[in-house]
Amino acid sequence: MVRTMKVATRSLDLARRVAARVTDPELPMLTLADLGVLREVDVVGERHVVVDITPTYTGCPAMATMRDDLVRTLGEAGFDRVEVRVVLDPPWSTDWITPQGRAALAAAGIAPPGPAPSHAGPIPLTLSPTARLVRCPCCDSTRTDLVSEFGATACKAIYRCTSCLEPFEHVKAI
Amino acid sequence: MTDPTIDLHDVDSEHDSAYAGLQVNDSHWAFGTSFEDPLAGVDTTVPDDVDAAVLGRYAMALGDDALVLSQRISEWCSRAPDLEDDIALANVALDLLGQARLLLARAAKADPSLAPVLPEGSPVPPEDALAYFRDAHELLNVRLVEAADEDFADAVVRILLFSVWRLEVWQRLVASRDAVLAAVAAKGVKELTYHRDYAARWFVTLALGTTESRGRLEAALLRAWPLWPELWAAHPIDVAASRQGVGVDPSTVRESAEEVLDRVLATAEVARPEVPGLAAVAGRTGRDGLHTEALSRMLAEMQSVARAHPEGAW
Numbered sequence A: 001m002v003r004t005m006k007v008a009t010r011s012l013d014l015a016r017r018v019a020a021r022v023t024d025p026e027l028p029m030l031t032l033a034d035l036g037v038l039r040e041v042d043v044v045g046e047r048h049v050v051v052d053i054t055p056t057y058t059g060c061p062a063m064a065t066m067r068d069d070l071v072r073t074l075g076e077a078g079f080d081r082v083e084v085r086v087v088l089d090p091p092w093s094t095d096w097i098t099p100q101g102r103a104a105l106a107a108a109g110i111a112p113p114g115p116a117p118s119h120a121g122p123i124p125l126t127l128s129p130t131a132r133l134v135r136c137p138c139c140d141s142t143r144t145d146l147v148s149e150f151g152a153t154a155c156k157a158i159y160r161c162t163s164c165l166e167p168f169e170h171v172k173a174i
Numbered sequence B: 001m002t003d004p005t006i007d008l009h010d011v012d013s014e015h016d017s018a019y020a021g022l023q024v025n026d027s028h029w030a031f032g033t034s035f036e037d038p039l040a041g042v043d044t045t046v047p048d049d050v051d052a053a054v055l056g057r058y059a060m061a062l063g064d065d066a067l068v069l070s071q072r073i074s075e076w077c078s079r080a081p082d083l084e085d086d087i088a089l090a091n092v093a094l095d096l097l098g099q100a101r102l103l104l105a106r107a108a109k110a111d112p113s114l115a116p117v118l119p120e121g122s123p124v125p126p127e128d129a130l131a132y133f134r135d136a137h138e139l140l141n142v143r144l145v146e147a148a149d150e151d152f153a154d155a156v157v158r159i160l161l162f163s164v165w166r167l168e169v170w171q172r173l174v175a176s177r178d179a180v181l182a183a184v185a186a187k188g189v190k191e192l193t194y195h196r197d198y199a200a201r202w203f204v205t206l207a208l209g210t211t212e213s214r215g216r217l218e219a220a221l222l223r224a225w226p227l228w229p230e231l232w233a234a235h236p237i238d239v240a241a242s243r244q245g246v247g248v249d250p251s252t253v254r255e256s257a258e259e260v261l262d263r264v265l266a267t268a269e270v271a272r273p274e275v276p277g278l279a280a281v282a283g284r285t286g287r288d289g290l291h292t293e294a295l296s297r298m299l300a301e302m303q304s305v306a307r308a309h310p311e312g313a314w
Ligand SMILES: [Zn+2]
Pocket: A136, A137, A138, A139, A140, A141, A161, A162, A163, A164, A165, A166
């Protein structure tokens, strides 16, 4: 009995470690765990893992790739039955990106998000560009301008640094 | 008993850190070969006292609104005034497509009889059957979303009116008794906020820009305005869903949306147009499957590949 429990714990530890290594297809410098997309990993039977993931945006086209990558990576570690489930509630927030994840984004030249706006009460209309303090990932200047609220993937906005003149991406808080 | 972890491989021993194994191999980019369920693992049980047919029809109507507008906005790909707006519009279209996919999947799960029947062995999932195998008269979208844009100003005006409306409704839909609709709304609210602000800023920019940009914006507003009242009608589909606690009757939340719109109009120094709403035809509007000719033409293009290959193989 004790031995079985120990084995189960080892198996669960391994599944969690392996799942936590899988990277995001569109932000490959981030693991799904650091992105906050990996919600739960559970071993429910012999070599049988259930993984919960949540989409960043509703239309996120990377969900199928994430699923395939999880199945493949866990499969390579010996788990031959991997179920990947979608969790919609609570909705993903950039607040779930871990400190390591934020550091990895910055190191890759992508400015990490600030705190997510709260959606309590009616949502205010914002007619001027959102004022955020975004630091240039190249030169650390805060003299940065928003170019567009929408970038190459749903989660990013495009900025420009007026000190070093480099354009860069920013993961916008949601 | 045998130790089940014995032949599990600890990949950590092969790489120093999670980021060390980033070399791209073929399987990393290999998509699954089969279609997948966007609601896999989500509890789609319909609450006991909720009429599944009412829920299904309501989810389908909301899904159709997003599907048709997404398709129209995506027509701007490579044609927007500049690269940033090309990307912005593609993002808005993608968000709406994601909403459509979940809502149509939810509709088909609640009431499987909604999805068209495809040939035996077809791998097409129910949400795709709904999107690609229904004719115009079977779609329940509001008529605002279906016309083709003549001008970038049309896209701006339409996204503004649509997102002001949908955001107002969805801020209440988060309390739906249907857990799936509530979750889709909670996520959608964040996305729609970006869409509304994007369109509102462009609305003001065009209005206060040059004589040319203002003229074109006002013309676009006149074209879209007759379709605004239909968004707020107490249609039986929305009313029934509201009575069951799964949906929102838009006629009950119109006032606060009009206030939002008034603020945009006031900032842009644009007066509310004085043109009447587009009439119902024999009492029927978009939610009844009554559409303009533009929708049939759009669907003919959007659905052609899927209809030519209903078995999903070519
Ligand atoms: Zn800089």
